[in-house]
Amino acid sequence: MKRYVVFTLCLILLALIAACAVVGLGLFNVSARQGHLPGVYWILHTTYRNSVDLRAPSVDTVPDLTDEGLVQLGAGHYDSACVMCHGVPGQASSATVQHMVPMPPPIQGAVENWNPAELFWIVKNGVKMSGMPAWPTLERSDEVWPVVAFLNRVTEMDAAAYDAMLTQDATQQPGLASLQTYRQRCQVCHGPVGLGVEASYVPRLDLLNEAYIKASLLAYRSGERHSGIMQQVASLLSDEEIDTLAEVVGKISGRTAPAVPPTEGVDRSADLIAAGAKIAAGESEHRDVPACNACHGPYPVERSELFPALAGQHEGYILRQLELFKSDSRGGSERARLMHEVVPHLDKAQMQSLAAYYASLAPALDLP
Ligand code: HEC
Ligand code: HEC
Ligand code: HEC
Structure with a gap:
């Protein structure tokens, strides 16, 4: 019995020495030139497959992914954050990507064996030790769905269809047309005149002024305002680019554009608008809800x-932002704390009425 114990202890000691030698003396070859040993790839992939299967949400949680705007927003994010590894749909991977281990699969192959709920989990959480990144912020898994909407359609796309999705052909706003950074980095989602492509996610920029645009871009870049989509965009902007974008976008005259029609499927009845107007004016049943108009206008309020x-912002976007404030997931500039004193007292119906009210107003030119 004693001999067995000594023998086992010796074996453990030898194994430990071998492990230390591999780690300490650099015996394990980490070169990407040599793939995994036979069988290791199978073990890793089966573990990966089963791990995703176990953790992915149920397919019942998958929202409607067919909306064109949703697909386009997803394409815009893909082009900014994923294309360098997974390539343009229908095109071969770059020579460098082909030498990664594991190699990021070309996107049409990458989506083949997963359902939308599993794709959601993978894009949200990433894959350890493979290079596949997690979503930039834990607060905003709602934003992963537009990417899944794009992935859901990507097998039907060739390079030309992908390119067409990223290029907007509508007439340019004069101020924005001359700004290459806007055309190349913003237009795919915010549109040629600053009207977002997907109204419940992407805000109109043509209502906003220079100071707020700059504060927002800085808050995204530092991660204080949470959005995996805009954090990615802002992280690639220099201080000078932020200044120029804020100045040019803050000046566009699109503020005179009419109020936008209701987002599809969103109720904007006269009663709802009237209820929202009352709360915005400070006549809420709840004493602690201040007049929104006192801070947000519309003109001529200072x-x-x-x-x-x-005024004139998309109602889907306003509603989403209010819900994000309420669940403490929006973040924002330093002044966002003001909103945290407002939102706890608002319920969903009140938020809907406020969104309908502001969206029904014509954008106000209340800036110098
Ligand atoms: C730095 C490179 C890199 C970036 C950037 C990247 N991925 Fe990946 N991705 C990978 C690698 C590598 C895998 C393979 C993981 C494996 O099989 O072990 C992968 C796997 C996937 C898969 C699952 C495919 C499969 O069968 O394993 C999907 C879907 C995917 N990525 C989508 C995306 C999306 C969408 C983005 C952008 C938000 C993105 N990836 C960004 C490297 C990347
Ligand atoms: C891939 C799509 C995409 C691209 C590209 C993009 N945006 Fe955005 N933008 C969004 C989304 C989505 C939001 C809302 C994010 C949130 O919920 O906080 C947003 C929000 C904003 C906001 C905050 C507006 C508000 O009302 O608070 C500003 C400012 C902004 N974007 C400016 C830009 C600029 C400037 C560029 C180009 C450098 C750009 N965006 C590129 C999708 C995009
Ligand atoms: C004391 C001033 C104040 C009051 C009162 C106030 N807000 Fe705000 N609100 C702000 C500030 C400041 C921000 C911008 C936060 C940031 O910079 O990130 C904001 C942001 C918002 C946003 C996001 C806008 C965007 O473009 O992203 C919405 C929607 C909003 N408020 C709705 C309301 C509603 C509805 C009310 C009334 C129930 C209200 N606010 C009351 C100061 C206020």
Whole structure:
């Protein structure tokens, strides 16, 4: 019995020495030139497959992914954050990507064996030790769905269809047309005149002024405002680019554009608008809800440049932002704390009415 114990202890000691030699003396070859040993790839992939299967949400949680705007927003993010590894749909991977281990699969192959709920999990969480990154912020898994909507359609796309999706052909706003950074980095989602492509996610920029746009871009870049989509965009902007974008976008005259029609499927009845107008004017049943108009306008109320205008903003976007404030997931500039004193007292119906009210107003030219 004693001999067995000594023998086992010796074996453990030898194994430990071998492990230390591999780690300490660099015996394990980490070169990407040599793939995994036979069988290791199978073990890793089966573990990966089963791990995703176990953790992915149920397919019942998958929202409607057919909306064109949703697919386009997803394409815009893909082009900014994923294309360098997974390539343009229908095109071969770059020579460098082909030498990664594991090699990021070309996107049409990458989506083949997964359902939308599993794709959601993979894009949200990433894959350890493979290079596949997690979503930039834990607060915003809602934003992963537009990417899944794009992935859901990507097998039907060739390079030309992908390119067409990223290029907007509508007439340019004169101020924006001359700004290459806007055309190349913003237009795919915010549109040629600053009207977002997907109204519940992407805000109109043509209502906002220079100071607020700059504060927002800085808050995204530092991660204080949570959005995996805009954090990615802002992380690639220099201080000078932020200044120029804020200045040019803050000046566009699209503020005179009419109020936008209701987002499909969103109720904007006269009663709802009237209910929202009452709360916005400070006549809420709840004493602790201040007048939104006191900070947000519309004109001619005097307001700080750092309080965003809401008149004419998409109602889907306003509602989403209010819900994000309420669940403490929006983040924002330093002044966002003001909103945290407002939202706890608002319920979903009140938020809907406020969104309908502001969206029904014509954008107000209340800036110098
Ligand atoms: C730095 C490179 C890199 C970037 C950037 C990247 N991925 Fe990946 N991705 C990978 C690698 C590598 C894998 C393979 C993981 C494996 O099989 O072990 C992968 C796997 C996947 C898969 C699952 C495919 C499969 O069968 O394993 C999907 C879907 C995917 N990525 C989508 C995306 C999306 C969408 C983005 C952008 C938000 C993205 N990836 C960004 C490297 C990357
Ligand atoms: C891939 C799509 C995409 C691209 C590209 C993009 N945006 Fe955005 N933008 C969004 C989304 C989605 C939001 C809303 C994010 C949130 O919920 O906080 C947003 C929000 C914003 C906001 C905040 C507006 C508000 O009302 O608070 C500003 C400012 C902005 N974007 C400017 C830009 C600029 C400037 C560029 C180009 C450098 C750009 N965006 C590129 C999708 C995009
Ligand atoms: C004391 C001033 C103040 C009051 C009152 C106020 N807000 Fe705000 N609100 C702000 C500030 C400041 C921000 C911008 C936060 C940031 O910079 O990230 C904001 C942001 C918002 C946004 C996001 C806008 C965007 O473009 O992203 C919405 C929607 C909003 N408020 C709705 C409301 C509603 C509805 C009310 C009334 C129930 C209200 N606010 C009351 C100061 C206020």
